Amino acid sequence: MSNPLTLVALSTQTITVELEKALKQHCLALGFSLTPLMESVQQQGYFSARWSMPAAPLPEARHALREIAAGHHADLAFLSSTYQPHAVRVLCMDMDSTLINIECIDEIAQYAGKKAAVAEITEATMRGEIKDFKDSLRRRVALLAGIPETVLESVYQERLQLNPGATELLSTANERGLHTLLVSGGFTFFTEKLKHTLRFKQAQANTLEIIDGKLTGKVLGEIVDGAAKAHYLQDACQRMQCQKIHSITMGDGSNDLLMMHGSGISVAYKAKSIVKEKADAVFDHVGLDAALLLMH
Structure with missing residues (x-):
């Protein structure tokens, strides 16, 4: 039964x-x-x-x-x-198109006139059509070679906005003592700023190589992909001495599915169809902070 x-x-x-x-x-x-x-x-x-x-x-x-x-x-x-709302200890979120309104890599590419080429790869990856996220990211970042690092600040100041309810969600989650974790296949330049602004306890993302003030088209270190997101969430749960079922996860693309699978509540925020099909909750009309109603 x-x-x-x-x-x-x-x-x-x-x-x-x-x-x-x-x-x-x-x-x-x-x-x-x-x-x-x-x-x-x-x-x-x-x-x-x-x-x-x-x-x-x-x-x-x-x-x-x-x-x-x-x-x-x-x-x-x-x-x-099996979900116990009062036992939730971890809130884990994707960044691009979940916490914020843009895909940062697409906006960076626009300054070099390469947004269409990069966005095409991004969309195919988020839909799950390109299976290897690491290869996808390397291909996209390679197209950014030669772009001045000042473009990153321009994207942050001029293009990036928090999605509705983000501030309220993080404020309440922090007040409740949750371990708030931002995990992104995007870039540390943006996650670190958002970590400070929204008081995330932890942020994990990819580091762009910059030499002489310009992007080289390479990523430093290990790439944060879907498996890495799931690993960082599991590690956070261990720190909080809880199981994955005591977490809430939020994402929009296929590389969020491993992270979302097995969590207490998985929320697909304005997500791709493949994510909506598997998520416990789909938010297309409400803001991110509506997740607080699922924690009662």
Whole structure:
């Protein structure tokens, strides 16, 4: 017998009776029932409602339920019965297109007139079409050779913005004593600044080689790929004397999947389809801080 799940709807608008009816009708068609766990509540600018499901729906059913919710401007999370919100000790996040609004490497490339070439590789990699992230990153970074290092600061000041809810999420997570970890296949120039600004406890990323004030087109040291992200999360959990199930992970691309797999809640933020299919929660309408509602 499958373990029960908690189905959570999250929205910036009131959770309507019409949404609940549509979700229930679809579940009934699949032979499931939805039992209300709480009335719609408002917190941190979001509305949420919870229902109990007797068993985990198949991926196709999850997709259909999310499509129904999207039609009502809501996102859905499927929480396992083994998830214990008060036991969460680690928050682990990707940077590019998750914590922030851009892919930094694409914006750096734009200054050299190579954004289209770099972005094409980036998109294929994030969709999972290019399997070797290390090779993908080396190919993209090679296209940056000769760009002045001052461009990095220009990207940070002029292009980079935090995604909605980032400040609120990190502030509350730090107040609760969580180990906040930023893991990125991007670059330390940006992760270190964000670590300081948002008070991440730890940040891991790739270091661009710079000689005589210009990027050489090379990365120093071992490349942070999907396996490395998962390793850094596991290490953080060991430091906090907890298991991976006591973590919340957030990402948007295929190289986040290893990190996200097996965590207490995996959140796909405005993510690629391959990530949405596997994540516990998909955030397309709410901000990053809506994850706080899943920690109660």
